[in-house]
Amino acid sequence: MSLTARELLHKLAEDAGLTYPTVAKRINRMMKKGSGLIESVQEIAVEHKLKPNKYNINPVKIVAETEKILREDYTQTLMISAVLGQMIESRGKERFPPPAFFAYTEMLFRISDAPRDVKSETSIEIAERTTRNIELMTTLVSVLCEWSEQGVVGVADDCPDILRDIARAIFRKTKLLQGGLWTCISCGNIVESRETRALMCYECDSKLSGSRSIEDRYESLGENDRRSYGRSTE
Ligand SMILES: [Zn+2]
Structure with a gap:
């Protein structure tokens, strides 16, 4: 498969x-x-x-494999987050599509209970896992969401029930972004996308006071993001 x-x-x-x-x-x-x-x-x-x-793809299996990779090693996951974060900020061909990035933050939410132990993956391994994650996430959004020429326009009819929350979150954030709004990766507040700094709202970015530490920037990715909406209230 x-x-x-x-x-x-x-x-x-x-x-x-x-x-x-x-x-x-x-x-x-x-x-x-x-x-x-x-x-x-x-x-x-x-x-x-x-x-x-x-010729089919089972999105439940994509989620399972992604979770497995992201649970392997905390440092590796932070590095993957950092690469994807930079890719979504870049322009042109290298840009990681926003819906796929939103899917990734949903995956991080699912592994937020994972222990933060640190093994030492080599940079080659991290690069391989990053590439794999990019492929898995772009595939996931293409099967969970309904698409048109305008991009994501809803949740796919055949999206499995257990993944509907993910598909809805991707759709909602994509729609916000199309309207010029961004969901801060740290606090989850919705702000004007042109006022964000490295995917964060002005306040969160200021709190880091210019820290370039990957850990500072990406450790809360996918956590607080959720709290502000609440999964159960939908
Ligand atoms: Zn913020």
Whole structure:
């Protein structure tokens, strides 16, 4: 069973006798027109006389694998958070899509009970886990949320019930961002996105008084963020 969009597209390309770039281009075009990832993949599978239900992704398994990675080592998770945080601030091709970043903060919320023990992962391992997380999160948002040309427009009809809270949170924060508002990664307050500093509101950033420590900046990511809404009140 594939866990990421890339794995699924590779499987389809191989089975259909197409090249990966051909499949990827076609899927991109279909998704830009508002077709879902799985829907697009299955449509191409049918065209090639393949059984469509063989091409699926289980979002519950994506969440499980992400949790596993993020529970491995506290320092590693902070490093991954820092890389993703920088990627969402950057412009252009390298930019981590905001909905995927919001999915990531939801994952951090799920592991907030994890012990903060510190092993010593090498930088290569951390880079590998970061790449894996990027793929898992971009895939997760493409299957949990409903998409159109405008981006995320809601929760996917087939989103599993146990993941609906995550999908709703992604949708809500994405919509806020489209309206020029950002959810501070530290206190969870909603502020004008152009007034944020390194993903934080002015107050939280000032409290760090210019500290560049990754730990200071990212340790509360995904925690307070939740408190201000409350998962159960929805
Ligand atoms: Zn704040």
